[in-house]
Each structure stands twice: as structure tokens, then as C-alpha cells.
Amino acid sequence: MFTRNSSTAAPMLHSIHALPEGSEFVGTIEAGRSKFGFSFKPASASIENGKLTLRGRVKVTPPKGSPRTTDGVTATLLSTQGSTAQPPAPPASLPAALIPTPPANPGVLPITEATGYLASIAVIYFRLSPLSGTQLGLPLDLGAVQLNARLYSDSTLERELLWLYSALLMATLGPLPDAARAQGLLAELNRRYA
Amino acid sequence: MQNIQSAIRPASARKRYDAIIIGSGASGGMAARELTGRGFEVLVLEAGPMIDPVRDFNMNKFAYESMYRGFGKPGWKQTEQWMQDTAGEFSSHFYVKDTENPYTTAPGKPFLWVRARIVGGKTLHWGRLSWRFSDLDFKAASHDGFDVDWPIDYKEMAPYYDKAENWIGVSGNRDGLWWQPDGDFLPAMPFTCGEQLLKSATERLGWKLIQPRVAMLTAVRDHHRKLGRAQCHYCGSCGNGCTVGAMFNSLSATLPAAAATGKMTLRPNSVVRHITVNPDNGQAKGVAVVDRLTREEIEFTGRVIIVAGSTLESTRLLLNSTSRQHPRGLGNSSGVLGHYLVDHFGGTGASGFLPMLAGRETINEDGKSSGIFVPRFRNLDAKTKQDRFIRGYGFEGGSSIPGFPGVARSTPGFGSDFKKNVRRWYVAPVALTTRANMLSRFENYVEIDPDGVVDAWGIPVLKVHIQHSDNEREMARDAAECSTEILRRAGAENITTLRQMTAPGRIIHELGTARMGNDPKLSVLNRFNQSHDVRNLFVTDGAAFVGAANQNPTLTILALTIRACEYLTDQVKRGEI
Numbered sequence: 001m002f003t004r005n006s007s008t009a010a011p012m013l014h015s016i017h018a019l020p021e022g023s024e025f026v027g028t029i030e031a032g033r034s035k036f037g038f039s040f041k042p043a044s045a046s047i048e049n050g051k052l053t054l055r056g057r058v059k060v061t062p063p064k065g066s067p068r069t070t071d072g073v074t075a076t077l078l079s080t081q082g083s084t085a086q087p088p089a090p091p092a093s094l095p096a097a098l099i100p101t102p103p104a105n106p107g108v109l110p111i112t113e114a115t116g117y118l119a120s121i122a123v124i125y126f127r128l129s130p131l132s133g134t135q136l137g138l139p140l141d142l143g144a145v146q147l148n149a150r151l152y153s154d155s156t157l158e159r160e161l162l163w164l165y166s167a168l169l170m171a172t173l174g175p176l177p178d179a180a181r182a183q184g185l186l187a188e189l190n191r192r193y194a
Numbered sequence: 195m196q197n198i199q200s201a202i203r204p205a206s207a208r209k210r211y212d213a214i215i216i217g218s219g220a221s222g223g224m225a226a227r228e229l230t231g232r233g234f235e236v237l238v239l240e241a242g243p244m245i246d247p248v249r250d251f252n253m254n255k256f257a258y259e260s261m262y263r264g265f266g267k268p269g270w271k272q273t274e275q276w277m278q279d280t281a282g283e284f285s286s287h288f289y290v291k292d293t294e295n296p297y298t299t300a301p302g303k304p305f306l307w308v309r310a311r312i313v314g315g316k317t318l319h320w321g322r323l324s325w326r327f328s329d330l331d332f333k334a335a336s337h338d339g340f341d342v343d344w345p346i347d348y349k350e351m352a353p354y355y356d357k358a359e360n361w362i363g364v365s366g367n368r369d370g371l372w373w374q375p376d377g378d379f380l381p382a383m384p385f386t387c388g389e390q391l392l393k394s395a396t397e398r399l400g401w402k403l404i405q406p407r408v409a410m411l412t413a414v415r416d417h418h419r420k421l422g423r424a425q426c427h428y429c430g431s432c433g434n435g436c437t438v439g440a441m442f443n444s445l446s447a448t449l450p451a452a453a454a455t456g457k458m459t460l461r462p463n464s465v466v467r468h469i470t471v472n473p474d475n476g477q478a479k480g481v482a483v484v485d486r487l488t489r490e491e492i493e494f495t496g497r498v499i500i501v502a503g504s505t506l507e508s509t510r511l512l513l514n515s516t517s518r519q520h521p522r523g524l525g526n527s528s529g530v531l532g533h534y535l536v537d538h539f540g541g542t543g544a545s546g547f548l549p550m551l552a553g554r555e556t557i558n559e560d561g562k563s564s565g566i567f568v569p570r571f572r573n574l575d576a577k578t579k580q581d582r583f584i585r586g587y588g589f590e591g592g593s594s595i596p597g598f599p600g601v602a603r604s605t606p607g608f609g610s611d612f613k614k615n616v617r618r619w620y621v622a623p624v625a626l627t628t629r630a631n632m633l634s635r636f637e638n639y640v641e642i643d644p645d646g647v648v649d650a651w652g653i654p655v656l657k658v659h660i661q662h663s664d665n666e667r668e669m670a671r672d673a674a675e676c677s678t679e680i681l682r683r684a685g686a687e688n689i690t691t692l693r694q695m696t697a698p699g700r701i702i703h704e705l706g707t708a709r710m711g712n713d714p715k716l717s718v719l720n721r722f723n724q725s726h727d728v729r730n731l732f733v734t735d736g737a738a739f740v741g742a743a744n745q746n747p748t749l750t751i752l753a754l755t756i757r758a759c760e761y762l763t764d765q766v767k768r769g770e771i
């Protein structure tokens with residue numbers, strides 16, 4: 001996941017692949033022959049300059065020894081990869097106004113799988129605010145790391161979060177932006193981080 | 195199969211190769227064979243690892259040898275290779291890891307991008323269907339007025355189709371259809387009983403149903419034998435890697451032939467970042483590579499650069515190759531690079547069971563891997579012209595069982611009754627699925643992700659913008675109705691009509707984005723796959739396509755590659771390059 005710019009500089013880490021564990025994103029970082037645990041736990045979500053921004057704690061766990069953390073890390077949305085899978089059902093407790101209604105008359109022509117109201121997100125790519133490798137005990141340059149958050153969900157909370165992230169991104173960046181709905185979805189997201 | 199180890203040797207950063215070929219899949223492998231055969235010293239750069247057929251091909255693996263029965267550990271696909279739709283437990287190593295190879299899409303418009311990063315590319319596990327295009331396809335715009343014609347015609351392409359078919363070995367039947375031209379085929383695989391029933395039902399409707407043309411050796415010619423390729427023994431495991439070389443892939447055919455000349459250096463694990471240019475004249479100078487494993491950055495130089503990384507990887511490479519002379523990407527003075535992306539679509543179709551076949555012994559259904567093809571029957575002429583859509587589609591399908599009996603999934607019960615029931619219906623399934631032409635439209639395009647997403651090596655990734663239009667939807671509706679009607683006429687029961695179209699990319703025939711044409715203002719490449727802007731740059735894969743037609747594209751990619759190599763050899767000889 002990294003490249004070397006010169007023989008003396010620390011290799012640059014370009015991206016971290018992470019999967020949801022509850023509301024956290026968890027992955028591993030390989031540095032040399034060692035594998036470090038990585039997690040980003042969002043504490044809050046907001047929309048800044050029209051883009052989803054998460055704030056939270058990064059934790060790096062070395063193969064031996066105790067984990068190191070950095071708080072107040074921001075993860076700013078870069079872009080997304082649309083899913084081709086069936087989206088999960090909306091969270092049961094959601095106010096009806098936040099759930100988009102499928103078109104009453106979808107028409108007689110076939111539709112394309114995973115598009116329109118069947119769309120959801122497979123991966124969110126975030127840029128993490130610059131991190132210090134030294135502080136986190138990693139021999140890597142973490143100045144511009146991308147977090148590849150693959151929204152694979154296998155618990156109720158993870159499925160709810162997948163639905164909420166997908167709906168929020170459609171409400172902010174989709175063909176029909178809806179600021180009021182986006183705020184409602186954001187509140188739901190924050191409620192689940194708490 | 196012969197091995198190609200002799201070609202894996204250190205590549206020299208000091209030497210100027212006659213040609214650098216990027217990619218070792220269908221097109222790259224064929225370019226290597228053609229050019230080494232013409233005396234060129236070539237360097238083939240392949241992003242993925244080398245493969246050892248003995249160790250890595252799983253043709254002889256039986257699903258029941260794995261506790262996951264060929265489906266892999268639960269969650270594996272969704273966490274590592276979620277877009278590699280066709281990857282299975284025994285073939286996952288042929289496909290990219292989505293964890294390292296991101297791309298992005300516009301919200302609500304997904305694109306499924308199946309990729310191989312390995313010596314041999316997607317040919318290691320491709321479906322082998324090998325169709326020619328005809329002038330109905332090359333001259334489609336003259337036919338219906340939409341978009342533009344290809345700058346080439348069937349007459350020009352026919353000799354190259356002959357060469358490609360003869361070289362790779364294509365089994366099929368001469369059917370005498372002007373819009374689905376014949377070649378010099380190896381013997382066709384006989385139909386199963388269910389397929390015979392489908393054939394007579396289709397013909398009663400006035401349409402054709404023919405044997406598929408597949409790149410599998412149903413007989414072995416001398417040049418196949420010389421490469422150690424053996425005849426197919428119909429095990430049906432082609433997607434897991436064919437160890438006897440009966441299925442055409444780069445590893446069984448083109449790369450060994452190139453290696454045998456002693457003129458190919460193959461460097462696996464070499465991810466080309468961008469193409470370098472000569473600052474004096476804007477011509478291609480070489481390539482900048484990052485080693486996939488060591489992360490070392492290296493540059494190689496060549497007289498000619500052949501880009502054959504597969505449609506979208508090639509276009510990504512050109513878009514990432516910006517310079518003072520080529521600020522919008524290499525060879526993109528037209529602004530067309532990245533545009534006119536298409537994929538065939540499927541999804542619509544019908545499936546069911548033929549009750550008259552239930553309960554019999556298998557004859558040739560078990561392991562048969564070719565099926566049937568219903569060639570296009572819409573908009574061929576005035577009589578078949580449709581009011582609601584232009585262009586057309588075909589049906590793939592059949593009535594055979596590839597290993598795991600799919601009917602087991604929907605059969606209720608357990609124990610010996612369950613087994614009896616599965617066995618009873620095992621020989622009776624029947625299905626048709628659409629392979630349809632998607633129109634080439636400027637607004638379906640790829641660009642370098644404007645928000646700066648990169649892959650694991652820090653290389654900027656593509657953002658894909660693509661969606662279907664009403665023409666595709668109308669065609670899909672027609673296909674759903676016609677496939678159901680064929681099954682009904684064949685006497686099928688429990689018919690399910692499938693009405694949802696596949697997301698773009700799922701058919702794995704992504705094409706276009708660096709189209710060829712005669713006008714440098716409207717196209718990226720000339721009629722010989724040569725960049726209009728950069729004389730020593732060729733793009734020989736599916737990126738060059740002007741339109742998708744409805745037939746599988748690889749045979750056309752191979753034929754175009756041979757043609758481009760012949761032309762460039764001539765150009766080099768004349769000192770034009």
C-alpha cells in the first residue's frame with residue numbers, strides 16, 4: 001500500500017483498506033515485515049463544503065506492545081464506489097420522511113440493477129487529516145493517507161450505517177440533492193456513533 | 195503446455211527496446227507473438243505476478259474437495275474482491291484485489307469492473323466465445339444513422355480474423371449467416387437434447403440458433419501441437435485454468451510462441467504508472483514503472499509503445515500520462531479520450547425446466563461448456579426493423595450442467611428424496627440470457643478521479659460515469675419477451691422471466707474510450723490503432739472500439755492487434771516511426 005520516494009525518507013502509505021466493526025472502521029497496515037492493527041472510530045459526522053466529514057480517533061496496535069492513538073482526526077469524503085449488490089432495508093426506527101419512496105409507477109421498461117432507488121455504496125474513500133507516523137509508532141509517512149472504507153455489513157448496526165451512508169451520499173451528491181433530508185440522516189448517523 | 199520461464203529475465207533500463215508492450219492478456223500476448231515473430235526485441239510489462247500452471251490452475255479440483263464447495267470462505271468475496279463477480283474459490287487468484295485497486299463512480303450509477311492482474315490477464319478465465327463482427331456492426335451508423343461508422347470494414351478485417359481464429363483455435367459451425375460471418379473452424383460441440391429443443395423452437399419463430407464459437411481445441415492442428423496444446427477433454431472447468439492448453443489463453447499460446455523466439459523479455463509485477471515522452475517532439479519515449487512487490491521505481495525506453503492493459507486500464511494510463519505537450523493525457527488532443535464507454539448488457543432473459551427431459555440419464559449435458567447462441571434477429575433489414583429501438587441483441591444459453599447442479603438450490607427437502615429430486619431435474623434446466631448492444635454515447639465516460647483517489651501504489655484511479663438509455667431499456671424489454679417465448683415454444687415449465695438489466699460492466703465487455711476514426715478531431719486512434727497525435731504509440735485493446743455490437747469482443751481485439759502489428763512493422767521499416 002505504499003511507495004518509497006527516496007532511500008532515506010520513510011515510505012509513503014497511500015491507503016488503508018478497512019471494514020466496519022460496529023461504527024468503527026478496522027484494518028491492518030503492513031510496514032516492513034510487521035503487521036499493525038488500525039482502527040478509526042468516528043465520534044461525529046458533519047457536512048462541510050458539501051462533503052461528509054467524520055471526526056474521531058485513530059488507533060494503531062503494533063504486533064507487540066500497547067496501542068497508540070490520535071484523537072480529533074478528520075476523515076473527509078473524497079469519492080465513492082457504487083455497489084452492485086442489493087441495498088439493505090432502511091433502519092426500522094427511521095422517521096418516514098427520511099426514507100425515499102420508490103417511484104409509484106416505475107414504468108414498463110426494465111431498470112438497471114443497483115441504480116436509482118436500488119443504489120447503495122460499496123466503498124467510501126476518505127482522506128485522513130495528516131497523521132504522524134512517529135506518534136503512532138509506524139515507520140511510514142502518513143501525510144496523505146486515504147481510508148478505503150468498504151461498507152460490508154454483517155450486523156444490524158452495520159447494515160443501518162450502510163443504509164444511512166448511502167442515503168446521505170445520495171442526498172448530498174446524487175442527482176436530486178435534498179439538504180433537509182441530509183440533515184435528518186446526519187442526525188441519525190450521529191445518534192448511532194454516540 | 196510449454197513454459198515461458200526463459201523469457202523472465204532482468205529487463206535493462208539502459209537498453210532501448212524495439213517495442214514495449216504493456217499488459218500480457220489477449221492483446222498484449224498477441225502483440226508479443228506478432229512482433230517477436232517479425233524480429234522485434236520486445237519488453238512485456240505485466241502488472242501482476244507470474245503464474246505456474248501446475249500450481250495455480252485448478253482444472254482438476256472438484257468442488258467437494260473444499261469445505262466451501264468452490265464458493266470460498268463466507269464473506270471472502272465481499273471483503274476482498276467484491277467487484278470480481280466471476281471469481282470463485284478456485285480462481286480468485288486470477289482476479290485483482292479490490293482492496294488495492296479502487297475506482298470510483300458517480301452516485302447512483304454503479305459500474306462493475308472485473309479485472310485480472312496476472313500474466314495472461316483475463317484470458318486465463320475468459321468464457322472463450324469468439325465471434326466475428328460484420329458490416330452490420332462496423333457500418334452500423336450507415337445502417338441506422340446513429341453515431342459514426344468504424345473506419346474499417348469487414349472485408350479488410352476478414353484476413354485478420356482468419357489468422358486470429360486459426361492461431362488460437364476456434365470450434366464452431368459454418369452457419370452461412372451474412373451478419374455473423376463464418377471462419378475456418380475446428381469441429382463444433384454437439385448440442386444437448388435440451389438445446390435441440392430450443393433450436394427447433396427458435397427456428398419455428400423464424401430466428402436462428404447456432405453452436406457457439408469457442409476458443410477451445412476440439413481438434414489439434416500442427417501449430418497447436420508444437421506449443422504443447424492438447425485436445426479438450428470436456429471437463430467444464432475452464433474458468434479455473436486449463437492445464438492442458440486446450441483453451442486459448444496467453445499462457446498456452448501467444449506468450450510461449452513469443453518466448454520461443456528468444457526475443458521477448460517478460461517482466462511480471464511491473465505496474466506502469468505512465469508513459470514518458472520525449473520533451474523535444476512529444477513522441478513516446480518509454481514507461482515509468484513501479485515494482486508491485488519492491489515498490490522500486492524504474493524507467494524503460496522503447497521505440498514503439500503498445501498499450502494493451504485492457505480497455506479501461508489503457509485509457510487510465512493515457513489519461514495519467516500528462517506532459518507539457520499532452521496536458522489532457524497522452525494522445526488526447528481531440529478531448530475524446532475516456533469517452534464513448536460501453537459494455538454489453540444482460541440480465542434480461544428467461545429460465546425454466548424441460549419436463550420431457552426430467553429423470554433421464556445424462557448424455558453430454560454433464561460438463562459441456564459451450565451452450566447455444568441465438569444470433570441477432572432484430573434490425574437486420576427492412577423486414578426485421580424495430581420501431582422502438584435501433585441495433586440488436588443475441589441470446590446465450592443452453593441446457594447443460596457445469597459441475598454444481600444449480601437446481602439443488604431451489605429444490606425443497608433433504609435426504610434421499612432431495613437427492614432423487616435434484617437428480618431428476620439435473621438434466622432438464624434451460625436458460626437464455628441477453629447479450630445486447632449498448633449505444634456508444636459521449637456522455638458515458640471515464641476520467642481521472644477529480645477528488646484525488648489513488649490505488650495502493652499511489653496511482654490516480656478512474657472515476658466511471660455510465661448509465662443505460664431508453665434504447666437499451668426498450669431492447670431489454672423486447673429480449674425478455676422473446677426469450678420467454680422461445681422457452682414457451684420449447685415446452686419449458688416453471689418459466690421465470692428476468693427483467694432487470696445488468697449494471698454496466700457486469701458482462702465484462704467494457705469497450706471504447708480511445709476510439710479509432712479517420713478524423714483526429716473526433717477520435718484518438720487511426721484505423722491501425724495508432725495514436726493520431728503520437729506516431730509511436732498504439733492502443734491495441736478494446737479501448738479502440740467505436741461500437742460494441744452485441745458479440746463478444748476478444749476475437750476482434752486479437753484481429754485488430756495482428757493488423758496493428760503488421761502495420762507498425764511496415765512503418766518501422768519505412769522509417770516512419
Ligand SMILES: Cc1cc2nc3c(=O)[nH]c(=O)nc-3n(C[C@H](O)[C@H](O)[C@H](O)COP(=O)(O)OP(=O)(O)OC[C@H]3O[C@@H](n4cnc5c(N)ncnc54)[C@H](O)[C@@H]3O)c2cc1C
Binds near residue numbers: 216239319320504
Ligand atoms: C469471466 C470472463 C468471461 C469472459 N468471457 C468472454 C467471452 O466469452 N468472449 C470474449 O470475447 N470475451 C470474454 N471476456 C472478456 C475477455 O477476457 C477480454 O475481452 C480480454 O481478455 C481483453 O483482453 P485485453 O488484452 O484487452 O485485457 P486483459 O486480458 O485483461 O489483459 C490486460 C493485462 O494488462 C495488465 N495491465 C493492466 N494495466 C497495467 C499497467 N498499468 N501496467 C502493466 N500491466 C497492466 C493486466 O494486469 C492484464 O494482465 C470474459 C472475461 C471474463 C473475466
Ligand code: SF4
Binds near residue numbers: 435441
Ligand atoms: S473443458 Fe476443455 S478447455 Fe475447458 S478446462 Fe477442460 S480441457 Fe480445458
